[in-house]
Amino acid sequence: MAEEELIVKGLTGVDISLRIAGPGTRSYAFVTDWLLRTLLALGLLLTGAVLRLILALGGHRAPGNTVMIAAGILAIATYILYHPVVEVAMRGRTPGLRKAGARIVTLEGATPGTGALLIRNLFRLIDSLPVCYMVGLACCMLTKQRVRFGDMVAGTVLVVDEPDPVRSLGRLSAQMQRTALSLEALRLIHDLLDRWPSLEDARRTQLARALLAKIDPGFDPRRGETESGPALRARLETLLAGPGR
Amino acid sequence: MPAPDANAATWIRARAPQWQALATEATTAAQRPRATVDEALSTLRTYRVMAQHLASARELLPGSFLAAALENACATLHAAINRAPRLTGVRWLTLFRDDIPAAAASVRVLALWIAALLLASTFAGWWLISTYPELISLIASPRMIDGVERGHLWTYQVLDIAPPAMLSAQIFSNNVVVTLGAFCTGLLFGLGAFYMIALNGLMLGGLLAFTHQHGLALGLVKFTLAHGPVELSVMCLAAAAGTALGEAVIRPVLPSRVESLRRRAAELGPLLLGCALLLLGSGLIEGFLSPRVMVSIPVRLGVGLGYWTLMLLWLSGRLMPRAPRVTPAAHTPRPDPRAIDPGRREGRTP
Numbered sequence: 001m002a003e004e005e006l007i008v009k010g011l012t013g014v015d016i017s018l019r020i021a022g023p024g025t026r027s028y029a030f031v032t033d034w035l036l037r038t039l040l041a042l043g044l045l046l047t048g049a050v051l052r053l054i055l056a057l058g059g060h061r062a063p064g065n066t067v068m069i070a071a072g073i074l075a076i077a078t079y080i081l082y083h084p085v086v087e088v089a090m091r092g093r094t095p096g097l098r099k100a101g102a103r104i105v106t107l108e109g110a111t112p113g114t115g116a117l118l119i120r121n122l123f124r125l126i127d128s129l130p131v132c133y134m135v136g137l138a139c140c141m142l143t144k145q146r147v148r149f150g151d152m153v154a155g156t157v158l159v160v161d162e163p164d165p166v167r168s169l170g171r172l173s174a175q176m177q178r179t180a181l182s183l184e185a186l187r188l189i190h191d192l193l194d195r196w197p198s199l200e201d202a203r204r205t206q207l208a209r210a211l212l213a214k215i216d217p218g219f220d221p222r223r224g225e226t227e228s229g230p231a232l233r234a235r236l237e238t239l240l241a242g243p244g245r
Numbered sequence: 246m247p248a249p250d251a252n253a254a255t256w257i258r259a260r261a262p263q264w265q266a267l268a269t270e271a272t273t274a275a276q277r278p279r280a281t282v283d284e285a286l287s288t289l290r291t292y293r294v295m296a297q298h299l300a301s302a303r304e305l306l307p308g309s310f311l312a313a314a315l316e317n318a319c320a321t322l323h324a325a326i327n328r329a330p331r332l333t334g335v336r337w338l339t340l341f342r343d344d345i346p347a348a349a350a351s352v353r354v355l356a357l358w359i360a361a362l363l364l365a366s367t368f369a370g371w372w373l374i375s376t377y378p379e380l381i382s383l384i385a386s387p388r389m390i391d392g393v394e395r396g397h398l399w400t401y402q403v404l405d406i407a408p409p410a411m412l413s414a415q416i417f418s419n420n421v422v423v424t425l426g427a428f429c430t431g432l433l434f435g436l437g438a439f440y441m442i443a444l445n446g447l448m449l450g451g452l453l454a455f456t457h458q459h460g461l462a463l464g465l466v467k468f469t470l471a472h473g474p475v476e477l478s479v480m481c482l483a484a485a486a487g488t489a490l491g492e493a494v495i496r497p498v499l500p501s502r503v504e505s506l507r508r509r510a511a512e513l514g515p516l517l518l519g520c521a522l523l524l525l526g527s528g529l530i531e532g533f534l535s536p537r538v539m540v541s542i543p544v545r546l547g548v549g550l551g552y553w554t555l556m557l558l559w560l561s562g563r564l565m566p567r568a569p570r571v572t573p574a575a576h577t578p579r580p581d582p583r584a585i586d587p588g589r590r591e592g593r594t595p
Binding site: 012014016018073106108109111116119126149153154172174186187 | 257258262263264265267271289292293297299300306309310311314315316317318319320323324326328329330332414418422425426428429430432490503506511515517
């Protein structure tokens with residue numbers, strides 16, 4: 001199935017395409033945030049209980065009760081208001097969304113305003129019905145832009161957030177200035193190095209040898225048979241860094 | 246003629262030094278909480294250059310690593326440039342002075358219909374329980390029924406044990422949930438809002454009839470006198486806003502129903518903020534003033550009517566009247582276009 005994209009009209013007439021995050025990413029982000037807010041609320045309650053105990057041991061029972069009530073109110077407020085407050089403060093992101101690699105944007109690709117974020121959160125009342133966000137999830141699966149009711153009403157979409165895209169462009173341009181490698185070769189080296197920890201040793205050394213034989217004129221495939229994985233990795237990194245490094 | 250690959254390579258080598266600077270500028274722009282005019286113009290210049298490079302990269306290296314990196318950097322800058330402004334003091338003032346009253350005015354007629362529905366369902370509830378008293382078990386809990394039958398109103402019993410601040414918070418959150426529920430369920434073609442209002446009216450009427458049967462109706466009215474008028478009005482307003490959402494789905498004013506719904510929700514959003522604030526006041530009254538037996542009926546009536554009048558003045562825009570806008574047209578007469586370009590007025594080309 002082709003990935004869904006949100007095509008945004010750029011300010012200069014050059015369109016920008018953003019990858020739409022699917023129900024999986026959405027659910028992963030929600031569960032992460034749910035765990036976080038539950039922990040925060042429990043932490044507040046625990047703090048309240050400890051303070052109450054300390055005050056009770058000191059013979060101050062009445063202030064202890066007040067502290068516990070305040071902690072309870074704070075815990076409930078943290079649990080209920082977590083999403084609207086964090087989304088507004090972090091401009092369309094939450095720790096869960098960040099972990100899932102997604103962010104909220106408007107249909108124009110802009111950072112959503114406070115009003116849109118609040119309306120989006122308000123409609124959780126509908127999306128969470130009857131249990132476990134079933135309405136929201138069904139809506140998300142059935143709509144073209146993978147949105148729940150809240151997003152539909154607020155005009156927002158969840159898109160894939162590239163991890164530090166600007167820095168990756170900076171790093172790429174710096175490497176292109178330093179090395180004589182082609183863009184395709186750079187991409188292959190990056191891909192292999194990114195996947196290095198997840199590949200088996202035999203497989204990654206085989207791939208590294210094949211790649212080096214193709215792009216590095218100074219690499220002798222016969223001698224390379226004896227080189228270990230870390231040595232091959234170091235060779236690839238040296239190629240990326242260029243001759244000046 | 247050079248091969249396309251050679252073209253791409255030359256193009257990359259020529260522009261790579263620029264990208265690092267552009268990337269740095271983009272990072273700074275995305276993280277900057279606020280910008281001066283010069284900074285904003287510089288960001289726009291960066292965006293323009295980056296968009297040009299993106300278009301070229303798509304042409305020369307479609308689907309490449311570089312095109313993707315440029316696209317992502319462009320998207321980051323696009324989001325930073327199109328960021329909604331922060332809520333400043335002026336924006337808050339506009340919200341309270343103009344946006345909330347405007348949203349309230351747009352649902353005024355619907356609110357009156359919803360109030361009529363509430364009234365009708367209250368009468369229906371009264372009639373139902375007066376005619377079939379055994380049906381009270383559908384509306385009230387056994388504890389409430391027992392209390393009333395023994396001559397005690399549940400309101401004072403519950404309110405006596407919890408501290409007023411805690412009680413206010415609890416009442417406020419309950420009311421906010423009901424109000425927001427009435428708004429959100431309006432999405433279901435307005436039927437959800439009707440249901441919530443009719444249900445609340447039935448309960449209100451039924452409880453009034455039940456307490457009247459046991460000689461406690463005056464006590465209940467006395468209890469609700471201070472906070473009730475605003476609380477019920479806010480509920481009607483929220484339900485009217487929900488109905489307006491449903492109307493936007495049924496009778497869209499824009500090409501698609503979703504667009505129509507989105508616009509209506511954006512217009513009505515501020516009204517909900519106003520409703521929440523009004524409910525905060527109601528919650529405080531209900532938590533601190535309503536449970537006090539010593540407070541007399543005239544005082545409760547005064548507070549209730551006073552707060553309700555304040556609400557009406559605010560929502561009608563009379564509490565904070567808008568300053569008359571001075572337009573240049575008011576001072577300087579517009580020049581007659583014929584005097585400047587008579588040919589244009591006549592439709593002739595020069």
